[in-house]
Amino acid sequence: MALKESLADQHQLALDEKPERALPPTYASYDWTNEGLAERSGENAVVYCYWDQPFGCKIQRQHRDPEDFLPDWPVFDAPDYGRTAGLRSVLAHHPKTLGTGIAAGPGADTALQEFIATLPRILVRLAAPFGNQQWLLMDLFRRAPGLWRKVHQQTALGRLGTLSLMLELFCAAGRIRHQQRQQFANFLDETTRETVLRRYLGRCPEAPVLALLEQIPPGSGVLERRAIKSALNSKNGSLELKDLVRLKEEVTEAILSETDWPEKVEMRALLGKGLSFARILHTVHSGLRNLTSSERPAALKALRDAKVPQSLNWWSTHWTTIATRSREFPPPPIPAASQLSPLLTGTALEDENRRMRNNIARFLPDILAGDLYFYHWDGLPAATLCLAVSGNGDWTLLDALGEDGTPIHDEALAEIIQAVQAG
Numbered sequence: 001m002a003l004k005e006s007l008a009d010q011h012q013l014a015l016d017e018k019p020e021r022a023l024p025p026t027y028a029s030y031d032w033t034n035e036g037l038a039e040r041s042g043e044n045a046v047v048y049c050y051w052d053q054p055f056g057c058k059i060q061r062q063h064r065d066p067e068d069f070l071p072d073w074p075v076f077d078a079p080d081y082g083r084t085a086g087l088r089s090v091l092a093h094h095p096k097t098l099g100t101g102i103a104a105g106p107g108a109d110t111a112l113q114e115f116i117a118t119l120p121r122i123l124v125r126l127a128a129p130f131g132n133q134q135w136l137l138m139d140l141f142r143r144a145p146g147l148w149r150k151v152h153q154q155t156a157l158g159r160l161g162t163l164s165l166m167l168e169l170f171c172a173a174g175r176i177r178h179q180q181r182q183q184f185a186n187f188l189d190e191t192t193r194e195t196v197l198r199r200y201l202g203r204c205p206e207a208p209v210l211a212l213l214e215q216i217p218p219g220s221g222v223l224e225r226r227a228i229k230s231a232l233n234s235k236n237g238s239l240e241l242k243d244l245v246r247l248k249e250e251v252t253e254a255i256l257s258e259t260d261w262p263e264k265v266e267m268r269a270l271l272g273k274g275l276s277f278a279r280i281l282h283t284v285h286s287g288l289r290n291l292t293s294s295e296r297p298a299a300l301k302a303l304r305d306a307k308v309p310q311s312l313n314w315w316s317t318h319w320t321t322i323a324t325r326s327r328e329f330p331p332p333p334i335p336a337a338s339q340l341s342p343l344l345t346g347t348a349l350e351d352e353n354r355r356m357r358n359n360i361a362r363f364l365p366d367i368l369a370g371d372l373y374f375y376h377w378d379g380l381p382a383a384t385l386c387l388a389v390s391g392n393g394d395w396t397l398l399d400a401l402g403e404d405g406t407p408i409h410d411e412a413l414a415e416i417i418q419a420v421q422a423g
Helices: 002-016 108-116 121-143 147-157 161-173 178-190 193-201 207-215 226-233 237-258 267-271 277-288 296-303 309-326 346-356 360-368 410-422
Strands: 029-032 036-041 044-049 056-060 340-342 372-377 383-389 395-401
Touching: 036 108, 056 121, 121 147, 121 161, 121 178, 121 383, 147 178, 147 277, 147 360, 147 395, 161 178, 161 193, 161 207, 178 193, 207 226, 207 237, 226 237, 237 267, 267 277, 277 296, 277 309, 296 309, 309 360, 346 360, 346 372, 346 383, 360 372, 360 383, 372 395, 383 410, 395 410
Parallel strands: none
Antiparallel strands: 029 036, 036 044, 044 056, 340 372, 372 383, 383 395
16 A cells, blocks of 8 residues: 555656756858858857968857867768768857857758868868868968978878878877967978977887888878877887788778779779878879760779789879870960969970979879969069869969979068959
8 A cells, every 4th residue: 555655656746747848959050251151140150261261160259259160070071081071060069169059050061061162172182081180181281381282292192191190199289279280280391201200209100110101091090099009109110010000901991891992993902012092092093083084984994904003003104194185274264464374285384394493293184174273473583373273163372382382472472362363
């Protein structure tokens, strides 16, 4: 009887209790300002700034100064690596950024995709493989204008593993504010990988360890893996190398299982000959990039026969040459002006390369693909200008190089920007 009364009392208590009312979230809206894309709730907003504003992300709250923010998750798709960016917006990852109960709106992904389309296409392509550090690398590109050229070269060589590791080390150190990012950008642009690693680790790994680190696909988030910690801290060389080889193979195999690369190219055979995944990837893209639709099937068929590095390099050289001959040099995006002359042919590009000694001839495939265009600036000082196209077809000044690739001083650069914008 006592038990029955106790159960009745509990039932009555449950009836008397009022459940907490779960309020529905307030969804952010999306609009465009003169600064960029705003993810907005009332007077507060997350602003994703256009490339020339300059590029960045900041939190704007009513009656407060804007706060710098660094997204640390993938925002770009990297299909070559089997990676698709999921939730891209700040509110999707940090829903309390603009206040309690403020959630990313239903149009968040579309809005962020449209924002990404405003960025220089070539920079998005260079940053995409770097996973959680994509936004950081774009930020560094903006702060050190010459850094993109360095990463472009490293991409061609397939040596991206240590750069990926250095970006992870920078984030792990926790000193990621505006001033620290500027210093880091300059440091990456002006020094060697050995110097950067020595700064963050207190020592530089031995050459065999560095060579293996370079071969680990970028953006794999390996800093906390035991093999990496052992390689960066231990002096037992043979053990380090075995662990790193296993880690490289594990990460690479995971990518191959998520992509169709094994169906297109003898990837595992080439990996077994010592090529890095990033190097094979770049070589294949270089061969296919500027081919016509009628040329591409034959190139893909021939690619299946490339099973050693020498044959892969021959394949790339052969088809790159065909693409260069069959593809017309694109028209200039802005017309010539009194001091501004577009480089209209491959010969003009080579002449500028010799005259200014800035190694721009290597960007011919990017020009043919419509990603870049170069001009000669006949001012004081003379300069080579690099314009880059965004995903939505707009052109922006990406770089200005003096003789020997030296930077242009601010006063001359302001004059150049004015002339380019007038075009």
